[in-house]
Each structure stands twice: as structure tokens, then as C-alpha cells.
Amino acid sequence: MNFKRANRQIAFLLSVLLMAACQNQDIAEKENIDTVRKDIDENEEATKEMKNETSNFEQGSLLKAVSENDEGLVRSILADSDYPIDEMNDKGETALLIAVHNNSIEISKMLIDHKADINKQDKISDSPYLYAGAQGRTEILKYMLEHSSPDESVFNRFGGNALIPAAEKGHLENVKLLLEKSKSDIDHQNNFGYTALIEAVALTNGSETYQDIIRVLLENGANPHLKDNSGKTALDYAQELNYVEMENILQEYH
Numbered sequence: 001m002n003f004k005r006a007n008r009q010i011a012f013l014l015s016v017l018l019m020a021a022c023q024n025q026d027i028a029e030k031e032n033i034d035t036v037r038k039d040i041d042e043n044e045e046a047t048k049e050m051k052n053e054t055s056n057f058e059q060g061s062l063l064k065a066v067s068e069n070d071e072g073l074v075r076s077i078l079a080d081s082d083y084p085i086d087e088m089n090d091k092g093e094t095a096l097l098i099a100v101h102n103n104s105i106e107i108s109k110m111l112i113d114h115k116a117d118i119n120k121q122d123k124i125s126d127s128p129y130l131y132a133g134a135q136g137r138t139e140i141l142k143y144m145l146e147h148s149s150p151d152e153s154v155f156n157r158f159g160g161n162a163l164i165p166a167a168e169k170g171h172l173e174n175v176k177l178l179l180e181k182s183k184s185d186i187d188h189q190n191n192f193g194y195t196a197l198i199e200a201v202a203l204t205n206g207s208e209t210y211q212d213i214i215r216v217l218l219e220n221g222a223n224p225h226l227k228d229n230s231g232k233t234a235l236d237y238a239q240e241l242n243y244v245e246m247e248n249i250l251q252e253y254h
Helices: 002-054 061-067 071-078 095-100 105-113 128-134 138-147 163-168 172-181 196-202 208-219 234-240 245-250
Strands: none
Touching: 061 071, 061 095, 061 208, 071 105, 095 128, 105 138, 128 138, 128 163, 128 172, 138 172, 163 172, 163 196, 172 208, 196 208, 196 234, 208 245, 234 245
């Protein structure tokens, strides 16, 4: 009997030891996995730091060169594949956005050719694409549409796309470009419910340029029946402001 009891005790101890060994193995494997993950993260971070360190130019060099419109220096920096092309200043502006601000056409083209992000927004939600559309940077806008990919889900601080301020600010050629080459929603409504058509009437002086803009919008399918947050259509504003020529154009499409 004692012999059998001893065997059972030995068997029990062996099973306990086996379970403990398995648990230790699981813990060791988890620790190994965690260690590997940590090493990967550290290597990725080190790679990023090394990329900046191996650049031939100090951080901020591209922003400064673009601000000073130094095409030669910009070209030299862009030849350095380790330089971060989308670095930002304290306003969140990239080199490309600064170039668009300054209407530096050749520098903008160089940056776009080197895959600068045309959709990256600054602290007031401007992006190179949105700004080019809104501020009449027609040649730069055309180059963007031909050589890059605008993200039409990125909106300005008023919730608008590139088309709405282009229409409101009287940039007829930009309006035509956006309608022809972009995927801008012609009837997109911003935070105030304004479409490009409504803004081209409600927030303008009703001049011939704006008459041309609303006609182009209507010819391209803009919906004249849409209402803004105050319940007004473009026609309502034309009548309210006594813009007779605009009213006549809008009546053609009602």
C-alpha cells in the first residue's frame, strides 16, 4: 500500500512540475514577444532619428529656403532624399503651403514633383490645395490637379471645399478648373449651408464676373433649389440684393 501511495505522490508531483514548466514557458514566450516588439519600436524610432541626422541640411532649411524664394537652395534640399519634405513651422504650415501663399509657381511645382502633401492642413485648416483654390493660384492649382491627388474630404475651417471660396472670391478660372479636373462636389454645403452658387450671389457684389461664375456653375449642374441654414436659395439672395442680371440667369434654371 505504501508503495502505491508513493507512486501516486510521485505522479502528482510530476504533474505539478510539468504544469509549472508550461506556465514558465508561456511567460518566457510572452516576455520574448514583448522584447521583440519593443526592439522593433525602438528600431523604427531610431530609423526616423537617423534619417533626420543623415540629412545634409538642418531642420527648417526647406521652410526658410521656400520663404526666401530661393529656388536653387530648394532644389538642392529636395535632392537630399533624407530630408522631410512635409516638415511644418509653428503655424503648421508646410513648405508647399508657404510656396502657395507666396504664389511661388516654380518652387510649388518642384515640391509637388517631389510628392509634397497637397492636403496637409495647418492650424487654421488651410491646405495647399484648398488655399490654391480659394486664393486664385490658378497655375499652381492646375499643376496640382494634373500631378497630385486632392482629397475632397478635407475641408477648410468653414466646412467648405475648394470650389466654394473660389466662387465667392471671383476666381472664375479656378472655378472652371475645379469643375473640369477635380471631383469637388458642386453642391457641397459648408457649415452655413452655403453652396458655391449661393456664395457667388449672397456674399458678392453681383458684378459681371460673378454673373459668369453662377452661369458656369449652373451649366455644370449646380442645384439652384438648395437652401442655406437660413432657408434661402441663391435666387432669394439675388432678389433681396436686387441683382437683376443674376436673378434673370437663375430664373432660367428654376
